[in-house]
Amino acid sequence: MAVFRVEKTKDYTVMANHHLRNTEISLKAKGLLSLMLSLPDNWDYTTKGLSCICKDGIDSINATIKELETSGYLIRRRIRNDKGQLTTTEYTIFEKPQKLDTTDVPPKRENPILDNPMLEKPILETPIVEKPKQGEPILGNPHQLSTNTLITDLLNKEGLSIHPSNPYPSSTEPKKKMGYDEIGCNSANEVKELVLKNIEYEYIKHDHNCDQLNEIVDLMVETLCSTKDVINVSGDDYPAQLVKEKLLRINSLHIGYVFECLKKTTTYIRNIKRYLLATLFNAPSTIDNYYSALVKHDFYGAD
Known part of the structure; x- marks a missing residue:
């Protein structure tokens, strides 16, 4: 079995065995701590200075220092000057781990006291403004005024408005004449009521087809409300007044004649509307002759 002997010389370091026997730190941390304990008190403990006397680089030394700091063997404290600025770092090395508060105490800054000067409120004087005198305006072109007066009189005589926002005459326009005005009615509904009364609609609606009867009524109302001066019947133009007079003479017998x-x-029949209008128009004039011809035919037979 191999035996290791340690021969000490006079140049040696006395230190505690705590960190050497601590199993919670690495061998690298034990070696760096032993090296730092062997250095004199006035040594500049910087990572750059330690890297000069070690084979390891700055990054390796920084990692080992953090391990020792975590284990409590080393405490770093940032030093500030009187102005509160960071200047240097102070390392405190212990042979045994310490539990100290390493929180940096922030410097105290005094808040300056600002004087509150009294400002005098200036007095603003109200300026006196003289009211200017306004003279009467002088018209440079009096003839133009007389021309406008003549134009105004002319517009008033013709019934036109001189205001651009109302270019229409002040007098109201005459009401548009409707077709039912000629027969003494005020609306199309009154015309329809007159037609229904003349043909005795309530009595004959049971004797004829209601749909066809309503079509005949609508055709009569439409024609009576027409505003045309001339109405075409069977290809011939007749005065509207004549056509309306004949339609107003239509009664229940004429409706039976049409059916x-x-x-x-x-x-x-291609155009049933034209056929019905022609039949209604001719009914008051031809109904008597039509039934007379039927009677003769029944008594005497065909010639």
Whole structure:
């Protein structure tokens, strides 16, 4: 078994064995701490200075110093000057780990006391402004004024407004004349009521097809409300007043005549509206002759 002997010389260091027997720190930390304990008190303990006497670099030494600081063998404290500025770092090395408060105490700064000077409030004087005298305006072109007066009089005589926002005459426009005005009605509803009364609608609606009867009523109301001066019937133009007078003469017998004509018609009717209007227009004039011809036919037969 090998035996190691230690021969000490006079140049040696006396230190505690605590860190050498501490199993919680690395061998590298034990060696660096032993080296730092062997140095004199006035040694400049900087990482750069330690790297000069060791084989390890600055990064390796910094990592080892942090390990010793964590274990409590080393305390670093930042030194500030009177102005509170950081100047240097102070290292305190212990042979046994210490539990000390390493929190840096921030420097105290006195708040300067600012004087509050009294400012005098200036007195503002109100300036006196003289009111300027305004003279009467002098018209440089009096003839133009007389021209405007003539134009105004002319517009008033013609009933036109001189204001640009209302360019229309002040007099109200005449109400547009409607077709039912000629027959003494005020609205289309009154015209329809008049037609229904003339043809005795409530009595004949059970004798005829209601849809066809309503179409005939609507056609009569539409024609009576027309504003045209001329109304075309069977290709011929008739005065609107004549057509309306004949339609107002239509009664229940004429409606029956129209339905009978529709029933006996065998030809194709292309425009049923024109056919109905022509039948209604001719009904007051032809109904008597039509029924007289039927009576003669029944008594005497066909010639």
